[in-house]
Amino acid sequence: MIARILKWLMLLQVLAVLGLAYLAMHAWGIASPLLAVLLALAILLAVRALIVVRNFWESRRLGSPVPPEYQLGAMGAARLFFGELRATLWTSSWGMLRPRLHAADTITGQGLPVLLVHGYVCNGGYWTKLSLQLARAGIVHKAIDLEPINGDIEAFVPQVEQAITELCTRTGSDRVILVAHSMGGLVARAWLRHYGAARVARIVTIGTPHHGTALANLAAGANARQMSRIDGAPSGWLAQLAASETPETRALMTSMYSHHDNIVAPQASAQLPGARNIAFCGIGHVALASDARVLRQLLEEITIKNEVVQPPSAPHFA
Template identity: 25%
Template sequence: MADMKPDQPVVLLLHGFAGFSVMNRPLGRMLRRAGYRPVELGYDSWGRSLHEICEFLRPRIADYDRPGAPPLHIVAHSMGGLVARALIHRQRPKALGRVVMLGTPNGGSEIADFLNQHGLLRPILGQAAGALVTRRPAAVDGLFGPIDYSLGIIAGDRPILPIAAARLLPRPSDGKVSVASTRLPEAADHIVLPLSHGMLPYHATAHRQIRHFLTHGRFAQTSS
């Protein structure tokens, strides 16, 4: 990114469970056009615990968190929002700006509960189980600090398979995470879009709301 100016605000992009950094490429292109410097961060969501993920990412974030650096924002999809919370609590960036979560299971996911309760299915979650279930171990809950920063949360309520989702998730949901689970009372704003979990990082409507929150600290339409 040699064409980027040193005073441009940075946006760290964190993917969700079983994701890869390249999955944030469309989001990064949108942010670059809007004048931000996007940084796509990848991590092993299956093989590393939340604590280990934070230890892995900390030195990579330090490159963008030096004295006098421009604001450092975070946009995180799904489990990436939990990673963001833990990172901020462990070592808060000096120039932390605003944080946007997309479909993050702040209260856990009943789908993760279902997988975790069945021995043959439990390995699907790997080391992420403790972070994704609705009743988290105390050690995992201890990784999350107070929400004393500007946080906007985008939830979806259009699951791709609504009947299957309804059997495991409280309505409304995005097919993987219920709208209720995304909420945090300390958040500056919360909005629900007619999108599925997988579409939240890609849809133009979500992109418009992300840009608006990073600029204004609130979403472009009435909070839900």
């Protein structure tokens, strides 16, 4: 569904560019068609950039303090912004329009199959770069497309269960690793609440608003309401989810997050007590699953030789 929506949005953007180019030539006195089109593209890019700027502004206004060792200078802030803009443009204008994963036929070493669970208003195309890394490592993986895009998170749970069953049947493995971005991490935790831990070795969440995000208050859908924060407190659904978990289930989880996330606000909401927490800096929300530092850490979490669950730890910063 999201791929179809994005294709329509791409068509609208193309029409907008053509319309602006026509206006530039006939109302603004630009004689060159090439210059008119370039100007129209620049206007479109500026609008997309302003959306990213707004998200950064809101997330900082509503965000948690950045520890001194993670604060950015001017160049670091510029890299953060342009990295997130690039990731957003690529994901929404190409990656999710043609969601394709890279194939891996065998599982090397002690690697387990991996199920990739995307976030809010995304699809499996979000995982293109991680998929390439997993394929190179010989790790079988599958991405799920959660629908409807604005549905209740609880309604996504049977879809995850079906995908896990298919992945286990395909590989002959009795367990999988769940890797989930943003809302997908909440979907993974909801699945764990319903089906238990027998078939999951680890759950790795990336940029997940475990305690809600204030920016979800501006979004639409039942899932957005479930991810919201009202008066600084997580939604009732999030509170119930947390209350259902034990130290043993939390010990299965790793939460990776950025102190400069532009969607999860406060950013500390991505920390999960009792789980292994790994912090990054200078990375935006969409860019998390394509950043080289995050990808390296993800592969380490996925391919870790010792499959014995580690005990809960204090937040670990990397």
